[in-house]
Amino acid sequence: MKRHHMGTAAGIVLFVALCAGLTAAEQSKPPATEVKIDNFSFSPAELRVPVGATITWTNRDDIPHTVVSTDKVFKSKVLDTDEKYSFTFGTAGTYTYFCSIHPKMTGKVIVQ
């Protein structure tokens, strides 16, 4: 979305067009995807989603867990039983994450 050497007027036109494009994308955003936290593991542990997808983690254990990106991109608060956390992935890439309380619990989201 960056065209630095464009004329100002053209730039504004492009900007407006992009904004319109984003709104359209929002209206038809990909369906939400669920990750369950069960038995001290993320399920599915690896997930492929399109750019713009929202993932919701739900803790189904009797013990609190967290969802923390290894690269500090996202970080949930502590999720007690049945609590949820959602994050929307706006940029393509591979995101590894873990539970900061039980670091043996790891997961991965691949955004394409």
Added chain:
Amino acid sequence: MSNDEPKERADRAMFNDQHEARAERAMSNDGHDDGVDRRGFLKCMAWAGTGAFFMVEGGILKSYSLSKLPGLPTASAGTLSFVQISDSHMGFNKAANPDVVGTLKTAVDRINALPTAPEFMLHTGDISHLSKPEEFDTLDQILKSARAKDVFFVPGEHDVLEDEGAQYLERYGKGTKGSGWHSFDKKGVHFIGLVNVLNLKAGGLGTLGAEQLAWLKDDIRHLKHSTPVVVFAHIPLWSVYPDWGWGTEDAAQALALLKPFGSVTVLNGHIHQTMQKIEGNVTFHTASSTAFPQPAPGAADSPGPMKVPADRLRSVLGITDVTYLRGKHALGIIDSSLEENS
């Protein structure tokens, strides 16, 4: 498994297996003829739940049946007696124990009923379930009725949620260094409280960290190697079961520093069951929880709270009573369950 009954039987079977496994572990460490054979030991375990007595002399574990307890030495001059409690999880209210306040109160009753009044208590972490102020308040209130007034803490991972342990330090960290590590001396025994529940790395285990290890090295620098050392920390400092995170990444470095010492006892919590191991001069021991049991390593899909029949719950919770006899180089470790007849 079509109805509830086999499920309960399965629970009990797992329960018994766990005890048997523990007893076998204990016996395998016992190269001495102490008059208790394996069958006798198991019988004793079956009767007393987690109750068992271990005497450590010169780095060798001896096991005794509980029926012999009255004949064991009681308090005398130069004896140090203290109690370890652990994993109280104030605020936990799930099926594995809907009344963690009640079981903690029972633990305090047990402490108050010990034949020798403990001089102080160690709490090896997971005071709270969710690091909420009212959870810490509840434990503080209940421990006020214990005979032993001084309590030395180290945090569990449940005590440092959200704030990297700031609240824990404010409440329990007076006079400690870093994230709450500290040391003190009682009757010639050097106690070291270590913190291994912060800055955990993805895929890893408990962590002490370079700063704490440097402090430890300095802390023990001037101690005579004949000084008995008691180390306490939340997560086990030995590899109990790394698949479930039951171990500490850099524990080997801490233990290497303690190698010159003749008597080292390491007390941990976290795994909600008693377990012990002898390695050279070091005795490792984990305490029961006062809140809920967890499965034996690998005995379930996960280390989550283990549901046992309600009438068995108190037999899998407990306290640990430790006695040191000056000049004897001996630490007696007794695990007592919260059950009425234990």
